[in-house]
Amino acid sequence: MKEWFAYAGKLLRINLSKEKFSIEELNEEDIRAFLGGIGLATKIIFEEVDPRIDPFDENNKLVFMTGALTGTPIPGASRSIVAAKSPLTLAWGEAHFGGFWGPELKKAGYDGIIIEGQAKTPVYIFINNDNIEIRDAGKLWGLTTRETEEAIRKEVNDEKVRIACIGPAGENLVRFAAILSDERVAGRTGMGAVMGSKNLKAIAVRGTNTIKIKNLQLLRRNIARLYPMIMSYPPNQILASYGTNGEMLSFYEYGDVPIKNFTKGTWDGIHKIEGRKIIGNYLKEHKACFACPVGCWKVVKISSGKYAGVEGRAPEYETAASLGALLLNDDPESLIYLERLCNDYGIDTISVGVTIAWAIESYERGLISKEDTNGIELRWGDPELIIRLIEMIAKKEGFGAILGEGCRLASSIIGKGTEKYAMHVKGLEVPMHDPRAFKGMGLQYATSNRGACHLQGTFFRIEQGERIPDLKIYRRVYRFETKDKGWMVAVMEDWHEVLESLGLCKFVQIYPGHVAGFYSLASGIVKRVMDLQRDGERIFNLKRIFNVLAGIVKEDDTLPERFLKEPLEDGGAKGQIVELKVMLKEYYEYRGWNERGIPTKEKLEELGIYELVKRKCDELGVELY
């Protein structure tokens, strides 16, 4: 048996229909080609899942995976991923989370878990090192995520157990339901709903083994000496003091914060809901994920007024924008409550905010009436309304059941032209960076495999002036220009596949050259930046093929019409639209994709995955070209 370093060396496969589990050795060849984390999950799902399947079918598989470096002392090495075919996009789905669950799973001896089948009644899985149990979750069903974590810790009588679980939204198959662990959220693409469809309430983990490191001494020395560099990543001191929402005012200056469903460029309310104000007034404590030197995780508490006693994770930037600026809600205390509420129910705050914004705009335009909304008047800037709608969504009550389908499906149910106001790409609601402020972000949204995703490249950083010489991004590119954005976005997307495969946080940000060194020292598998980058490209392209087989076509690589045709009248992105076509052309050429947006045979051969793809196509009886 091979001795693994950084990796645990084993995967756990659990079939809920058969109530059985098995343990598999990691395949060395797969690790060399797909690294771990999202890369390994991609390989497994691609091989084992029919991309045309109904995401709630028992044959869909839900894969939890730690990154190759998760659980090592490398700064930011806390991350885990969860992937499956998405019920929201009906294509590739994935979400990521930090905290402590991943390191705990690896210490229990597993790099990841493949969940198959569907339990007949609600269950949860308890992994205690070698001991694996599928337990009854009848009493947990219906509980919030917070209550679920408390109940399981009590039941297994261990405060140190780490739990990833769903709330009522996941149980009720809300298409943008999230999975939570210690208030860290795997939010996007409805992975919580897939978990709910499998009648799986939670995965509780306790691990006490040591993760072996190939060259611990040199790794520790290098990490310690590189802190000045790592902590020089520009936003770090802001994130450390105020969390992600500490950047809101800076984003606002660019015209980047979406206001009133992406129709306005300025709004005074911004000064009430930005992070420095919220942290200044409500901070209770600072927290940090495993191995994190930054600690963007803030806990806030409201001591008086309508929400007195509400305590929890401070609104992240995405939440403050999606349930604040996007809906013209300038009440910071309601945002603290809403973050709590969405986390309790297990709901993605981005998707829910964008879906509600679609409903309010459509209502305002007379396309949705009180008949559709169970008599509720929809209006901007009303925190009580937002709270009420979120409760209806989580419980799938009345109009909430329609909203819980996500804005793409909901707008097709309502029809009447409301599709125009549904801000999504490939069914995934657009996150809180207006691509008219950062045009490369528009290209990233249009091409990311999971739909509109701000994290598959975080390209706005490049457009704010960051250079990454290690990836040959030397030139200062401007946010409104389109030249070179095609290849640069592709490069950043590939690099972010690497980060998601290694389990590194994107908010800590370590230079690629240092990442390669850390990976080599920790795992004993020597890789240079360009080796990793090639792995990232392989992963990205394999997901693309999955999407092509799921029915994604070139025409899906687009943006909501608003970004392409309607400039904002004021603010930092005044007068701008996204010139997507020209960037997309350069992007396809760089990627080696044909005119239908499919990776060419030559490209797949170059990446060493042609045979894998061919086998899949033969099995499905499909021809790619």
Added chain:
Amino acid sequence: MSEALFSEDEVKTEIIRVMKTLYDRGLVSALGGNVSARLPGSKEVWITPSGVFKGDLHSEDLIKIDLEGNILEGYLRPSVEWPLHIAIYKKRPDVNAVIHAHNPITTGLALAGIELKPITVEAVVTLRRVPIVPFAYPGTDELAKLVADHIEGVRALVLQNHGVVAVGYNLVEAEAVVETLEEVALTQLVAILTSGKKELPLIPEKDRELITRLYGLK
């Protein structure tokens, strides 16, 4: 947090190494300047002693205190600036190392009413915003409070009529910040003295946009 990366002995050894380096570079003097550090997330801090010649400190000279200033280990008197150090640790859980040095040129420029400018890439990337803290008498609660009021979101402070403070996740980082302060100040001073101008060519705005906006610099 990465406790696994450090041990208490390593923290103490690092404090001694850093004090020696700073002394050799003239950034702390015989009796001026102090350094503290802790294990990530710890509520106990190792700090240099007060009144002992700074050029020749040893591990056994260090004092361990808690976040209330109570002495837990050691036989010397902790630096009189311990309230300043503690105030920073309380406010900034991401900080595990604090250096208070007497950078002569940085402090001198501040006395002349001259702020550090984005004249080098290091000034932009490493230093960003460096607030100047109004004078308060060394070792007082008042100084500690003023420092705490200014330390959010920054890596370094200039203490008017006194010196500088730099913070980091570990001592190497704080040390890098202290050295960069003096390097930038010296470069700026040379430029001012030789040109006779206070307005200097700066790193172009386009190349410092991200930091300028994030840290509210204009």
